Amino acid sequence: MHISEGVLAGPVLFSGMAVAAAGTAIGIKKLDFDQLAQAGILSAAFFVASLVHVPVGPSSVHLILNGIVGLLLGWAAFPSIMVALLLQSIIFQFGGLTTLGVNTVIMALPAVICYYLFAPLINKKSSIAMAAAFACGFLAVFMSALLVGVSLYFSEKNFFEVATLVVTAHLPVMLIEGIITVFCISFIKKVSPEMLPGAR
Amino acid sequence: MIQEPFASGDSAIHQLSPTLRVVAAAAYSFLVALAHGLPTLAVALVFSLLMVLFARLPLGKVLQRFTVVLGFLLLIWAILPWTYKGEILYQFGPLALSRPGVLLCLEISLKSIAILLAMIALVSTMTTARLGxxxxxxxxxxxxxxxxxxxxxxxxxxxxxxxxxxxxxxxxxxxxxxxxxxxxxxxxxxxxxxxxxxxxxxxxxxxxxxRGFSGKFYSLLESPRGYRNWVFVILMSLSLLSLAILEISAPTMLL
Structure with a gap:
């Protein structure tokens, strides 16, 4: 999920950059040199995963997975997502330099919030863990869509209709991300539980 | 497959110092993103087109990249002109085409395309390794x-x-x-x-x-030197300056 260049107003761009810089600074501080390979390769994996299109009725949506990013990386989600977005903007021209800050906040802030909300619940018994995983996938995309809407609205009051359309258009994506997060987390729990928070 | 179609080449822009190009691209994108005047943005579009020409990029592939922004641009053109309150340009039955709405759409489209082209010409013309x-x-x-x-x-x-x-x-x-x-x-x-x-x-x-990784990053990048970099710095500063002057002298949206 990203906003293209030339759409947002100056104040929104700069506040996005400030928040993204703060988040990235915290993320980098918490990231040891020992974990760099881990974070880099996982952010490459998320880069690839976001190119996956899953079918929804006659159309298809691409996955965002920032909920899972948050669970697996915690605060490191900020630098990780920023790097993935930078590479996307250079290799595919998705987003860009001026909107890098805003786009990082849009995807990474919900990831970190989901980490704090749901990481303690993921290792509970399976019904709670599954509900938490669904909520994590669903809410991460919901908050991202909301942040897109808010950035558009604060740039230009007349973007209101566009902003509501963006949020409602992401409703099916939220459901699918919720479902995929449930299966994905239960898979990781079986195969490689030490990747999940709390096990470390 | 993930590809970098613009990264290799031997054009004037490909041979410039990557550091300079990153700084120039950042300054240029921010200036254009913050500008409002249509004359400024039209001139910026011309500058961006010139950069693409200097980089001698495959035009088909550049046009393909437009599909990325096209979706959002079509969305705003489909909504904004009809919902923006303001002076009415045309009236189609119950639907009114508003003048400020059309102008805003035009402004956003020009900005998006100008920044997109400049980014392709200046930054996508290096591999990500060089960018690093x-x-x-x-x-x-x-x-x-x-x-x-x-x-x-x-x-x-x-x-x-x-x-x-x-x-x-x-x-x-x-x-x-x-x-x-x-x-x-x-x-x-x-x-x-x-x-x-x-x-x-x-x-x-x-x-x-x-292999003895101790957390220190060694970059063995040899930045290309020579007169080209100076020419680039001068041309880029002149374009930025002229855009800034245009923006200050015609700050309101004019047609």
Whole structure:
């Protein structure tokens, strides 16, 4: 999920950059040199995963997975997502330099919030863990869509209709991300539980 | 497949110092993103087109990149002119086409396309490895530069890993549809991708430690020198200056 260049107003761009810089600074501080390979390769994996299109009725949506990013990386989600977005903007021209800050906040802030909300619940018994995983996938995309809407609205009051359309258009994506997060987390729990928070 | 169609070449722009190009691209994108006057933006579009011409890029591939912004631009053109309150340009029955709405759409379209073209011409004309080195030169935190380089190094590997898993499910007659089976299959496939990535990361880290990785990043980038860089700096400063002057002298939206 990203906003293209030339759409947002100056104040929104700069506040996005400030928040993204703060988040990235915290993320980098918490990231040891020992974990760099881990974070880099996982952010490459998320880069690839976001190119996956899953079918929804006659159309298809691409996955965002920032909920899972948050669970697996915690605060490191900020630098990780920023790097993935930078590479996307250079290799595919998705987003860009001026909107890098805003786009990082849009995807990474919900990831970190989901980490704090749901990481303690993921290792509970399976019904709670599954509900938490669904909520994590669903809410991460919901908050991202909301942040897109808010950035558009604060740039230009007349973007209101566009902003509501963006949020409602992401409703099916939220459901699918919720479902995929449930299966994905239960898979990781079986195969490689030490990747999940709390096990470390 | 992930490709970098513009990264290699021998045009005037390809031979400039990457560090200079990153700084110029950032300054230019911000100036254009913050400008409002239509004359400024029209001139910026011309500058951006010139940059693409100087970089001698395959025009077909450049046009393909437009599809990225086209979706959003079509969306705002479909909504804003009809919902923006203001002076009415045309009246189609119950629908009114508002003048400020059309102007805003025009402004956003010009900005998006001008910045997109400049970014392709200045930044996408280097490989991400060189970009990492350029950012290292600009004293970005070591860890961040390292993260960029390692992510870049592994997107291609992991994409192949993903293609391999996809082939495996296709051989088993997987046909995606809107059902739980499809989503479960994708989720497990991605879960496998993450697990394998994490395993790979452990091996990579061990290999790095074996080779004496101590957290210091060494960049052996030799920046191209020569008169071209000076010409570029002068031309770029002149374009930025002229855009700034245009913006100040015609700050309101004019047609």
């Amino acid at each position: 080195h350029a950012l290292n030169r600009l004293h970005l935190p070591d860890k961040l530069v390292y993260l960029i380089l390692i992510t870049y190094r592994y997107i291609f590997v992991i994409e192949q890993e993903y293609q391999r898993l996809m082939r495996a499910v296709r051989i088993r007659n997987f046909s995606p549809g809107t059902n739980l089976h499809t989503y479960r299959t994708y989720a497990w496939l991605l879960g496998m991708l993450f697990v394998r990535s994490a395993e790979r990361a452990k091996r990579v880290h061990q290999a790095m430690v074996c």
